Amino acid sequence: MPFFLTKQSLIWCFTGRIPSFLKGSLLRLGPGLFEIGDEPFYHLFDGQALMHKFDFKNGQVTYHRKFIKTDAYVRAITEKRVVITEFGTFAYPDPCKNIFSRFFSYFKGVEVTDNCLVNVYPIGEDFYAVTETNFITKVNTDTLETLKKVDMCNYVNINGVTAHPHIERDGTVYNIGNCMGKGATLAYNIVKIPPTQKDKSDPIEKSKVVVQFPSAERFKPSYVHSFGMSDNYFVFVETPVKINLLKFLSAWSIRGSNYMDCFESNEAQGVRTRSRIVLLILRAPIGMFHHINTYEDQGFIVVDLCAWKGIEFVYNYLWLANLRANWDEVKKAAMMAPQPEVRRYVIPLDIHKEEQGKNLVSLPYTTATAVMHADGMIWLEPEVLFSGPPFEFPQINYKRFGGKNYSYAYGLGLNHFIPDRICKLNVKTKETWVWQEPDSYPSEPLFVQTPDGVDEDDGVLLTIVVAPGSQRPGYLLILNAKDLSEIARAEVECSMPVTFHGMYKP
Ligand SMILES: [Fe+2]
Numbered sequence: 001m002p003f004f005l006t007k008q009s010l011i012w013c014f015t016g017r018i019p020s021f022l023k024g025s026l027l028r029l030g031p032g033l034f035e036i037g038d039e040p041f042y043h044l045f046d047g048q049a050l051m052h053k054f055d056f057k058n059g060q061v062t063y064h065r066k067f068i069k070t071d072a073y074v075r076a077i078t079e080k081r082v083v084i085t086e087f088g089t090f091a092y093p094d095p096c097k098n099i100f101s102r103f104f105s106y107f108k109g110v111e112v113t114d115n116c117l118v119n120v121y122p123i124g125e126d127f128y129a130v131t132e133t134n135f136i137t138k139v140n141t142d143t144l145e146t147l148k149k150v151d152m153c154n155y156v157n158i159n160g161v162t163a164h165p166h167i168e169r170d171g172t173v174y175n176i177g178n179c180m181g182k183g184a185t186l187a188y189n190i191v192k193i194p195p196t197q198k199d200k201s202d203p204i205e206k207s208k209v210v211v212q213f214p215s216a217e218r219f220k221p222s223y224v225h226s227f228g229m230s231d232n233y234f235v236f237v238e239t240p241v242k243i244n245l246l247k248f249l250s251a252w253s254i255r256g257s258n259y260m261d262c263f264e265s266n267e268a269q270g271v272r273t274r275s276r277i278v279l280l281i282l283r284a285p286i287g288m289f290h291h292i293n294t295y296e297d298q299g300f301i302v303v304d305l306c307a308w309k310g311i312e313f314v315y316n317y318l319w320l321a322n323l324r325a326n327w328d329e330v331k332k333a334a335m336m337a338p339q340p341e342v343r344r345y346v347i348p349l350d351i352h353k354e355e356q357g358k359n360l361v362s363l364p365y366t367t368a369t370a371v372m373h374a375d376g377m378i379w380l381e382p383e384v385l386f387s388g389p390p391f392e393f394p395q396i397n398y399k400r401f402g403g404k405n406y407s408y409a410y411g412l413g414l415n416h417f418i419p420d421r422i423c424k425l426n427v428k429t430k431e432t433w434v435w436q437e438p439d440s441y442p443s444e445p446l447f448v449q450t451p452d453g454v455d456e457d458d459g460v461l462l463t464i465v466v467a468p469g470s471q472r473p474g475y476l477l478i479l480n481a482k483d484l485s486e487i488a489r490a491e492v493e494c495s496m497p498v499t500f501h502g503m504y505k506p
Contacts, residue, residue, distance in 0.1 A: 014061065016488030018478065019460060021451050022056035026462050026476070027120050027141060028443065028502030029129055032067060037080035043088025044498075048073045049117035049129060049137075051144050052464065052499055054476050054490070061476065063492045068129050068137055069146035072115040084111050114149055118163035119501035123173055124196040124203040127505070132225075133160045134177075141505055155207040156191050163501060164226035164290070166402070171195030173203075174229060176236065178221040178243070179212070186215040186245060188224065190234055219245040228294030228303050230403045235303050235347070239288050292342065292394040292427075295405050300363055301347040304385065304409070304427060306340045306392050337417045339390045342409070342425060343382035344368050351378070365428065386425050386432065389413045393444035393501070397456050400449065408457045410445045410481070419443065419498075422463060424484055435484040439472070440465050441498075447481055448504045457481045462504060465489075466496050 031047020034040065041047055049068040054061055067073055075083040085091040091111075114135035120127055128136040128150070138147040152158055158177045165175035173193040181187025190211040194203050211234065215221040220242040228235035287308035294303050346368040348360040353376070360370045360378070368383040393412040396402065407428050413421030413436070421436035422445050435442075445461040453459055461479040474496030478487040 014488060014490035016478070016486065018056060018059045018061055018488050018490075019450075020059055022448065022460070022478075024056060024504060024506040025141060026052075026054040026056075026446065026502065026504055027127070028052045028464060028499040029117050029120055030497055030499035031117050032065070032497055033073070033076075036076045036082060039082045041082065041086060041089045043086070045117070046086035046089045046115070047117065047497070048076065049115050049131075050497065051120070051129060051139065052496070052502075053141070053144060054462075061490045063476070063490070064144060066144035068116055068139065070114045070116060070135075070137055071111075071149065072113050084113050084115070086113050086115060112160075117500065120503055121165060121167065121173070122171070122503075122505075123193055124171065126202075130161075130163045132163055132177075134158060136161075150204060152191075152204075152207070155204055156189065156209050158189055158191060158209075161191060162224060162226055166227075166229040168195075169399070171203075174210075174234070176224055176227045176234075178215065178224065179209075181212055181214055185218045186221040187212050188215065188221065188236065190227075217242065221245070225289040226291045228291040228305070230294045230296045230301060232296060233294070233301055235291070235294050235301060237288050237291075237303075237305070239286065241287060286343075287338075290392065290394050292409050293396050293402065293404075293406055295403055296349075297405055298363060299348065299350050300361065301349065302363070302366070302405075303345045303347065305343060305345070306394055306411070307343045307382070308338050308340050335416050339388075339416065340392045340414060341384055341388075342386035342391050342394075342411075342427075344385050344427070345380045345382050346370060347380070348378070385427050385430060386423075389421060389423060389434065390415055391423050391425065393419075395445055395447050395461075397447050397449060397459065401456060406456065408481075410447055410461055412442060412444050412463075422461065422479065422484060424457075424481070433484045435477075435479055435486070437465075439467055441467065442477065443499050444501055445479070446502060446504050455482075460487060464496060464499055466498060 029049060029051055031044060032050025033048035049070060050065055051068055052065045054063050072084040082089055082091045112133045114137060116129035116131045116137045118131045120129045126138050127141045129139050130136045134151055134153045136150050138150060140147055152161055157179045159179055161175040161177040165173045167173050172195050175191050176188060179187055179189045189209045191207055192210045193207045197203055216238055222238045223241045223243055288305055290306045292304040294301060344366055346361045346363060346366055348370050356372045356374060361368055366383045369381040370378050372378050390413055391411040392414040395410045396406055407426055409425045409427055411423045412419050413423050419441050421434050422442050424433040442463040442465045445463045447459055447461055449459040459481045461481050463477050464474060465477050466474040473491050473494060475489045475491040477489045480487055
């Protein structure tokens with residue numbers, strides 16, 4: 001079912017009081033156009049990028065949204081058909097071409113999408129809407145106008161970068177993606193983009209690769225959605241969900257292929273975690289998308305993440321044919337989906353061969369273990385910090401505690417893929433808090449710290465709540481990060497599609 005959108009919608013009612021320290025903008029990305037002409041998009045990640053913005057000023061809030069004018073969007077609107085292949089939707093050649101030019105179109109290559117529907121983050125003084133390909137799109141966050149498409153391949157050796165970079169306090173951006181490494185072997189590159197330049201030049205022009213390491217399988221890099229970063233280390237989890245390069249290349253010439261066709265799960269291989277020093281193997285394979293936080297403590301790296309048990313690629317649950325069904329049917333079908341849990345892995349930094357067979361983790365506050373086997377490999381067992389309700393789309397007080405020893409994580413309760421609650425977790429005590437209302441489906445909760453805040457959780461959470469299956473409009477919800485009590489909500493005068501990720505711009 002299409003969402004009918006107006007160019008701009010104002011808030012039509014709100015309850016509670018908007019905290020006076022909120023003087024910026026909540027920016028979020030998600031899919032907004034689910035069919036074009038008579039052609040549907042098939043996967044939730046194919047809908048065309050729609051940017052949402054809630055502006056806070058003088059205790060008031062206004063809401064705006066605009067489609068990002070990507071090549072994928074503009075050409076689809078112009079030609080009234082899917083022109084660029086998306087994650088789960090193949091773009092067929094123009095039917096108006098004669099049979100010979102259509103034939104050769106199959107072999108000409110498929111264009112990589114710039115449909116930046118996943119996240120938005122700053123680079124220098126600019127803001128970019130992003131997906132997971134090599135294209136990022138510069139946007140004006142005041143007007144939501146699209147400014148420029150940037151191809152990261154012009155600056156670094158990379159096939160694509162994640163939508164979850166790490167950003168240091170000075171504005172330095174780190175990101176990861178796969179690339180063609182030495183000897184025509186797939187590898188991973190970590191890319192560094194410096195902060196704002198004194199000469200006002202574009203920091204992207206000074207992007208460089210700071211680390212490269214090979215893929216476990218020569219032609220099958222793992223799908224990578226995020227990574228961990230502490231003060232001194234990057235942590236990369238190489239999961240069993242692989243991109244089959246041969247299938248990927250054939251998608252360039254075989255009719256009907258899309259990105260989803262190129263994924264496969266490798267049960268035989270566990271999960272490799274790489275730090276600067278050692279190769280570690282988790283004992284059981286997991287699916288993994290979002291790191292929560294990574295920090296160093298007493299000679300160990302603590303890695304908290306949201307884990308999906310098993311090797312199933314959970315994006316298979318997000319085909320739009322399923323999501324377009326009656327909402328009650330959607331919820332019933334979703335009960336088949338796996339459940340994520342919060343896990344803590346601990347990586348020892350000081351390793352001695354004579355300690356083979358012993359648990360190398362001596363941190364007093366965790367049951368996570370690391371045991372070296374005879375072949376020198378170190379196998380990790382996690383401590384489960386939270387196994388119910390399900391916890392995904394994690395956020396923390398990133399500005400103060402990103403890469404640091406921390407206490408609180410906030411997440412979206414993704415109950416068999418139905419986002420039906422907001423959760424808070426004390427990762428030290430395992431105490432939890434929940435916000436939940438009937439027929440209310442929130443998004444990733446973004447933490448905004450109170451300006452004079454002392455405690456780690458002095459602040460608010462911002463989330464957008466949608467209500468599929470009912471006539472109720474969507475609304476912005478502001479929660480007290482201490483106890484998830486409601487501070488204010490602001491309803492918009494139209495329905496809202498889901499959003500994936502975003503940021504608060506002060
Ligand atoms: Fe994500």
